Amino acid sequence: MKINCLFLILCCANMLYTQEASIHEQATQLLQQYLQINTTNPPGQEMQAAVFFKKICEQEGIEFQIFDLGEGRANFLGILRGNGTQKPIILLHHSDVVPAEPSYWKVDPFSGAIINGEIYGRGAVDIKGKGIIDLAAIIQLKRSKFPLTRDILFLAVADEEENSLGTRWMVTHHPEIIQNAEFLIDEGECIVVHDAARTPLHYMVSIGEKAPLWLTLTFTGQPGHGSIPMQDSAVNQAIRAAYKIISYETPLQLNPILHAYVGMLLESQDITKIPGYTQDLSTSLQNPAFLQAIGQNPEINAAIRNTISLTCLKGSDKTNTIPNQASMSIDCRLLPGQDKDEFIRNLQNLIQNPTMQITVEEYSPATCSSWDNAFSRALAKCAQKRNPAATVIPTILLSSTDSTFYRPLGIQAYGFEPYCLNFDERNLAHSNDERIQVSNIAFGIDLLVDLLKELNQ
Ligand SMILES: [Zn+2]
Structure with a gap:
């Protein structure tokens, strides 16, 4: 017992x-x-x-x-x-x-x-x-x-x-x-x-x-002493390219399956006051001006286009030295159905720099x-x-x-x-x-x- x-x-x-x-x-x-x-x-x-x-x-x-x-x-x-x-x-x-x-x-x-x-x-x-x-x-x-x-x-x-x-x-x-x-x-x-x-x-x-596409862009130029500036230094090339990237707007494209989602994100606003509004929400969502306006919301913006975030910049590790190379890393996220190679070609066309090398660090469709x-x-x-x-x-x-x-x-x-x-x-x-x-x-x-x-x- x-x-x-x-x-x-x-x-x-x-x-x-x-x-x-x-x-x-x-x-x-x-x-x-x-x-x-x-x-x-x-x-x-x-x-x-x-x-x-x-x-x-x-x-x-x-x-x-x-x-x-x-x-x-x-x-x-x-x-x-x-x-x-x-x-x-x-x-x-x-x-x-x-x-x-x-x-x-x-x-x-x-x-x-x-x-x-x-x-x-x-x-x-x-x-x-x-x-x-x-x-x-x-x-x-x-x-x-x-x-x-x-x-x-x-x-x-x-x-x-x-x-x-x-x-x-x-x-x-x-x-x-x-x-x-x-x-x-x-x-x-x-x-x-x-x-x-x-x-x-x-x-x-x-x-x-969305597909993560992480890229490193590397630029090459004449090295030298910081006391003699060079217009085409690797760092200057990288900065010019970075400026083009942050000024660039990828095309807007709204997958129809996301209409309800976008509608939900807008439900706290009077959508009739948004520039480009016509008739009702789904009609307005066909209008580029309306998409442009609602894209001011970061979450909507990320849902209706491929995005690019500039996350790393590297140049010399010495203040008085102009380096051989400078690079930047960008975190790109592509919508379903997008072609990675075409996206990279578009970037090359945008930046137009013959020294630029693009390395794909990470990608999954x-x-x-x-x-x-x-x-x-x-x-x-x-x-x-x-x-x-x-x-x-x-x-x-x-x-x-x-x-x-x-x-x-x-x-x-x-x-x-x-x-x-x-x-x-x-x-x-x-x-x-x-x-x-x-x-x-x-x-x-x-x-x-x-x-x-x-x-x-
Ligand atoms: Zn988890």
Whole structure:
């Protein structure tokens, strides 16, 4: 009897969450524990997260696999089987987080502490919160024995914040596990709230991403002593080229799929007062003068054109020396469907400098998924149920995520975090005191379960 009691106590101590609690409460406990696992990248050490998920899946009787990537890094896959009449859906998140500086936080960034209804920790918003919502949703579907028509894959990958090692590894070593999927839900956008009542207003979904194109432009000239200026020194050439670049305006081009997104960004203004306004928003969006005017908003500007940010300038490291070479680095982001080589040719034509050498430091093509399909319809239905006035808005992300590696496999990948954030909360990713409301965990699980049920009819 004594031994049994001890055994029972040990079992309970091993439990990851309170058995009699609701899935919402259990998920909150799990998120606190997940945030306590330090997966700061570098070095990531995501095997710790994989072991954590393994324990949960064992407890819930969910099939799983751990992929050991070496040096403490790992991907984790949990699988809920459907009857196979439809293609699988992947719930993706990354288990690494960016570094946190504890002295700037009001709590330990790896405490998972709950203060005033908010869970604090590095990764709460980016993106461990979504990871736990994904896992809780499949636990809920498993417990309720919901008849699935497709497999649901819970995938936690390593290293998204640095080099996407985990996703690259899956795509290279196990394409057979993922490439048959029809849909993938990744990080990206979320549900926008504005008012104090936190009414879900816009269900934002990123359906594509701009292409990062990082270039270094190097100029060569006669070296010499700083006491004898030279008009055509490498530094002067670089400065003239830099001036041309910052004065240059790339052409405006609005993808029709972004009309609703631009409309949302303009909703606080009286658009009839904007120069170039004619008739209504969609007519006005055909007018270059209107586009030019709304492009004053930096976020709209980045959505309607290829952008160039001048980020580094290098010349001599001695004040009295005119160097052989000077260079600048520019961070360019191209809209989906743009040709990188043509963009570079345009730059050469703009700068017109025979000494200029262009080096491509980084490039990955822009990707875009289709919209108007079973996914968008299912999400619209779920949004309607929760708030009849809510809209579902597709966008193109200005930065990039792991989705960009899955789209070329034919998977329709969407950036959708199923929780409600206001503008300030959206900026908490990578920031100090990163946190998420406890109520968002319950909201997210219910919404995702609902969405998955819709997609499994
Ligand atoms: Zn992230």
